[in-house]
Amino acid sequence: MAGQIEARLAALGLTLPPAPQPVANYVGFVVVGREIHVAGVGPTWGREVRHSGKLGAQLDVAQGYEAARLTALNLLAHAKAAIGDLDRITRCVKLFCLVNAVPEFLDGTKVADGATDLLNDLFGPDKRPVRSTTTAPSLPFDIAFEADGIFLFE
Amino acid sequence: MSHEARLAALKIELPQPAAPAANYVPYVISGNLVFVAGQITIWNGEVRYLGRIGETLSVEDGVAAARLCGLNIIAQVRAACGGNLDRVKRCVKLGGFVNCTPSFTEQPKVINGASDLMVEVFGEAGKHARFAVGANVLPRGVAVEVDAIFEIE
Numbered sequence: 001m002a003g004q005i006e007a008r009l010a011a012l013g014l015t016l017p018p019a020p021q022p023v024a025n026y027v028g029f030v031v032v033g034r035e036i037h038v039a040g041v042g043p044t045w046g047r048e049v050r051h052s053g054k055l056g057a058q059l060d061v062a063q064g065y066e067a068a069r070l071t072a073l074n075l076l077a078h079a080k081a082a083i084g085d086l087d088r089i090t091r092c093v094k095l096f097c098l099v100n101a102v103p104e105f106l107d108g109t110k111v112a113d114g115a116t117d118l119l120n121d122l123f124g125p126d127k128r129p130v131r132s133t134t135t136a137p138s139l140p141f142d143i144a145f146e147a148d149g150i151f152l153f154e
Numbered sequence: 155m156s157h158e159a160r161l162a163a164l165k166i167e168l169p170q171p172a173a174p175a176a177n178y179v180p181y182v183i184s185g186n187l188v189f190v191a192g193q194i195t196i197w198n199g200e201v202r203y204l205g206r207i208g209e210t211l212s213v214e215d216g217v218a219a220a221r222l223c224g225l226n227i228i229a230q231v232r233a234a235c236g237g238n239l240d241r242v243k244r245c246v247k248l249g250g251f252v253n254c255t256p257s258f259t260e261q262p263k264v265i266n267g268a269s270d271l272m273v274e275v276f277g278e279a280g281k282h283a284r285f286a287v288g289a290n291v292l293p294r295g296v297a298v299e300v301d302a303i304f305e306i307e
Contacts (some may be wrong), residue, residue: 025269026248028283030247040285040286040287102256140260148283
């Protein structure tokens with residue numbers, strides 16, 4: 001049965017992608033106590049990369065924002081796989097955001113807003129995470145954006 | 155087999171835990187978690203694997219560099235556990251930074267050098283979540299840097 005958070009996703013016209021398969025010798029998430037530590041994920045749908053390239057070269061901020069939004073959906077897909085029901089999440093604690101960009105690109109935070117705006121819409125403004133954002137000269141498979149996260153649940 | 159016994163059976167030698175390069179500590183214990191600071195490619199004070207992958211270094215060099223970062227992480231965790239790795243319950247998370255050219259996209263393969271080591275030494279408890287990312291420069295010019303979170307008891 002889909003809960004409140006998934007109902008909000010549906011109201012936004014969004015669905016969760018399948019939880020991404022780790023691309024190497026690691027797992028998608030580790031649960032420690034009441035925390036879910038989610039591995040770095042990107043703007044993929046299953047095995048398909050939906051947003052590739054660099055901000056400031058092939059991609060603009062609006063495209064990067066969409067990549068960050070899809071990345072957040074993949075973080076949630078892992079969180080759901082970890083605990084079964086997104087309604088059990090009390091908050092996202094922390095996001096670490098990486099933007100694939102040329103050195104001159106300075107709008108990394110506007111891109112990362114694509115991830116945190118979605119979390120804000122789903123969980124409410126008082127449950128927003130702390131966030132670090134940095135640009136990277138390259139990312140695995142040339143994905144446009146990557147983020148990992150820590151979620152608290154009950 | 156215990157973690158210490160497996161380490162001995164695999165004949166894996168650990169470096170001396172490296173002293174921090176600036177005003178921070180090599181690890182912090184918070185509750186049952188150990189947060190390990192970013193570890194670089196250093197062996198008992200000697201910096202190895204200097205350079206950029208895709209330029210002066212190969213993917214294989216990068217894998218070996220990531221493994222050395224992993225050995226330094228395990229050395230720090232052992233110190234955090236009072237010298238006994240058997241207190242490790244789980245490797246929770248690795249964060250991998252790869253000094254590479256802008257067109258290089260095989261960061262996951264490079265960071266496997268550290269991930270594979272964790273599974274070798276800790277077995278099931280070594281399976282972790284992780285990220286891998288490219289960096290255009292790393293401290294002291296090293297090829298790879300990795301930080302970690304461990305759960306201990």
